[in-house]
Amino acid sequence: MTENNQDNLTKFEEDESISMADLLGNDFQQPLRNGQIVDASIVAETDEGFMADLGMKSEGIIPKNEFEGMEIPKELKNGATVKVFVKNSGRSVVQLSYREILEKEAWDRLEESFKKKEKVKGTVIKAVKGGLMVNVGVNAFLHISQLDTVFVKETDKYIGKNYEFLITEFNRYDKKITLSRRKILEDEKAAKKAQMLETLSEGQIVNGTVKKIIASAAFVDLGGIDGYLHIGELAWYKVKKVEDILHVGQLVKVQIAKIDKENEKIALSMKQLAVNPWDSAGEKYVAGMSIKGTVTSIMPYGAFVELEKGVEGLLPVGEYAWNDAEHLFKKEVKTGNEIEVKIINCDKENKKIALSVKQMTPNPWEEAARHYAPGRKVKGIVKNITPFGAFVELTKGVEGLIHISEFSWFKNIKHPDEVVKKGQEVEAVVLSVNTQNEKIALSVKHLTEDPYKKYKAGMTVKGKVIRVSDFGFFVEIEPNIEVLIKKNELSYENKAQELPKEGEEIEAKIIKADLKERKLEASIRKLEQVQEKELIKQFSNNDEKPTLGDILQEE
Numbered sequence: 001m002t003e004n005n006q007d008n009l010t011k012f013e014e015d016e017s018i019s020m021a022d023l024l025g026n027d028f029q030q031p032l033r034n035g036q037i038v039d040a041s042i043v044a045e046t047d048e049g050f051m052a053d054l055g056m057k058s059e060g061i062i063p064k065n066e067f068e069g070m071e072i073p074k075e076l077k078n079g080a081t082v083k084v085f086v087k088n089s090g091r092s093v094v095q096l097s098y099r100e101i102l103e104k105e106a107w108d109r110l111e112e113s114f115k116k117k118e119k120v121k122g123t124v125i126k127a128v129k130g131g132l133m134v135n136v137g138v139n140a141f142l143h144i145s146q147l148d149t150v151f152v153k154e155t156d157k158y159i160g161k162n163y164e165f166l167i168t169e170f171n172r173y174d175k176k177i178t179l180s181r182r183k184i185l186e187d188e189k190a191a192k193k194a195q196m197l198e199t200l201s202e203g204q205i206v207n208g209t210v211k212k213i214i215a216s217a218a219f220v221d222l223g224g225i226d227g228y229l230h231i232g233e234l235a236w237y238k239v240k241k242v243e244d245i246l247h248v249g250q251l252v253k254v255q256i257a258k259i260d261k262e263n264e265k266i267a268l269s270m271k272q273l274a275v276n277p278w279d280s281a282g283e284k285y286v287a288g289m290s291i292k293g294t295v296t297s298i299m300p301y302g303a304f305v306e307l308e309k310g311v312e313g314l315l316p317v318g319e320y321a322w323n324d325a326e327h328l329f330k331k332e333v334k335t336g337n338e339i340e341v342k343i344i345n346c347d348k349e350n351k352k353i354a355l356s357v358k359q360m361t362p363n364p365w366e367e368a369a370r371h372y373a374p375g376r377k378v379k380g381i382v383k384n385i386t387p388f389g390a391f392v393e394l395t396k397g398v399e400g401l402i403h404i405s406e407f408s409w410f411k412n413i414k415h416p417d418e419v420v421k422k423g424q425e426v427e428a429v430v431l432s433v434n435t436q437n438e439k440i441a442l443s444v445k446h447l448t449e450d451p452y453k454k455y456k457a458g459m460t461v462k463g464k465v466i467r468v469s470d471f472g473f474f475v476e477i478e479p480n481i482e483v484l485i486k487k488n489e490l491s492y493e494n495k496a497q498e499l500p501k502e503g504e505e506i507e508a509k510i511i512k513a514d515l516k517e518r519k520l521e522a523s524i525r526k527l528e529q530v531q532e533k534e535l536i537k538q539f540s541n542n543d544e545k546p547t548l549g550d551i552l553q554e555e
Contacts, residue, residue: 031089033086034086034087035086037084037101038083038084038086040053040054040062040082040083041055041079042079042080042082043078044078045078047064049061049063049064049065050062058094060084060093060096061096063095066098073102084096084097085098085104102137103137103138106138107138110137110167110177114167117166119164119166119184120137120167121165122134122136122163123135124142124158124159124160124161125159126159127156127159130143131143131144131147132159134179136165136177136179139177140165141176141179142165142178142179142181143180148181148182165181166179166180166183166184192225193224193225193264195224197259197261197264201256202256202259205253206253206254206256207222207252207253208223208227208251208253208268209221209249209250210246210247210248210250213242216231216242217230217231218242218246220268228266230267233268234246235309236277236278236309236310237311238312245270252270253270253273255273256268257272277309278351281346281351282348285311285313285343285346285353287346288342288343289342290340290360291307291340291341292338292339293339294306294336294338295334296312298333303329303333307353312353313341313343313352313353313355314352314353314354314355315341315355316354317329319344319355320332320333320358322365322397323438339357340357341356341357342355342357342360343355344356363435364395364398365435372398372400374430374431374433376429377428377429378428378430379426379428380393380399380400380425380428381393381423381426382422382423382425382426383399384422385416385417385422386416387415388404389402389404390402390420392442400442401440401441402442402443403441403443406428406442406443406444406446407419407420409448409450409452410480419444427447428442428443429442429443429447430442431446450515452481452520455520456513457512458510459510460527461475461510462506463476463477463506464476464503464504464505465504465505465506466482466502468501468502472487472489472499475506475508481520482520484519484520484521484522485506485508486521489508489511490524490525491524491525492525492528508522509522509524509530
């Protein structure tokens with residue numbers, strides 16, 4: 001008996017495939033180790049957790065408090081068998097963890113998703129410093145800048161919501177995962193944008209939603225791609241502010257004006273969907289008609305007057321009044337004022353309408369042309385004095401100018417105020433009337449005849465020497481009128497060309513009369529030649545012709 005037993009023991013020792021558990025049977029229990037993963041059958045649920053049979057004459061518990069911050073998994077129920085993680089085997093009731101199993105599976109799955117750059121689903125749990133905490137099987141961090149494609153100030157509306165994310169950073173050892181939702185949204189937007197670009201064409205009419213408004217334009221979401229709607233394309237009339245027409249969230253119908261597929265830019269227009277008022281402007285605004293409008297803007301050169309929405313005309317400063325237009329324009333024309341104007345011209349092609357106010361009343365200059373004929377003597381009040389002349393009001397709305405050179409035939413006037421004063425009544429002669437330029441030229445000196453006018457070449461004049469110079473001397477033949485006698489025009493007998501002294505009386509013949517330059521020149525020599533011819537002619541009429549000696553003796 002002993003021998004047989006010894007033989008059996010030897011055989012068992014030699015068979016390595018037989019374990020100690022096989023030798024001892026099912027009654028043998030290996031001790032549980034912390035960190036071990038085992039199967040557990042749930043036999044009961046209490047307030048504290050789920051009681052589990054570990055199949056080794058030992059029991060364990062999966063505490064409910066390990067699911068804080070998350071829902072208790074549905075698979076944990078009576079009769080279910082699940083794998084569990086042994087946390088503490090030294091107690092009478094073994095402490096188990098099902099969450100550890102879930103997290104391990106989650107880390108395995110997330111690591112695989114990170115490697116393959118696959119999207120993962122998660123639930124936003126709460127806001128933390130700098131971003132949000134997201135449950136993707138384990139807790140992961142989402143920076144605030146990666147939450148959406150636009151900066152998010154308030155995160156409350158995102159908490160509790162489910163989204164898809166990309167894992168941008170994965171560190172299993174440090175249990176650190178960083179997520180991004182923005183990258184997914186941007187990729188989706190880019191794909192949608194590219195798809196939309198292929199379906200759109202210039203001239204196409206589409207619906208959109210106003211997404212953003214800036215000072216000069218609005219951005220319209222066309223369903224995956226934004227279009228640019230400039231303020232000038234909102235309406236045919238001038239829009240001051242985009243907000244006067246649009247608001248964020250508004251549904252609009254627009255026309256695609258231009259597409260730049262390379263740069264992914266789309267220009268939109270709303271006004272092209274409306275009737276252009278300029279199309280009928282040529283027939284509507286006929287030259288000569290009077291119409292009321294509203295002053296929309298004022299420029300240094302004139303005012304723009306709105307005749308209807310989208311149609312403006314220009315009223316130049318000079319077309320506001322027949323006289324003193326600039327002063328009256330500045331005083332009376334204000335933005336927002338209603339004003340009656342006359343259509344002068346309508347250029348439909350270039351979208352220009354010329355307006356006038358003054359042409360709605362009779363032109364005082366046309367009457368002036370008939371009334372103030374050149375040569376007529378007139379009286380008026382000095383309204384304004386400038387360095388170049390004095391403006392004289394002849395009648396309401398009509399002024400004439402006395403140029404500084406038209407005050408005196410003789411005096412060199414340096415400033416008109418030497419002769420006239422503002423408010424003074426003066427008499428003058430009309431020199432000319434220019435109705436086109438609205439100018440009347442007046443003269444005071446022409447009230448008397450030009451004293452130079454009577455002096456012509458060939459006349460003999462007498463006077464006293466008033467100035468002597470190297471080239472000749474000046475003789476005053478009447479007050480303020482003098483003639484120049486050059487050296488080479490002295491007497492033949494003055495061989496030494498001695499110039500006379502001041503005060504000496506001289507007789508000479510005018511050889512040059514320049515009325516424009518107010519200059520007279522005379523010659524003693526030419527006078528002697530004429531006198532000599534007359535003397536010869538006188539003696540030649542006698543029967544007895546004198547000899548040269550007789551003539552000389554007579555002289």
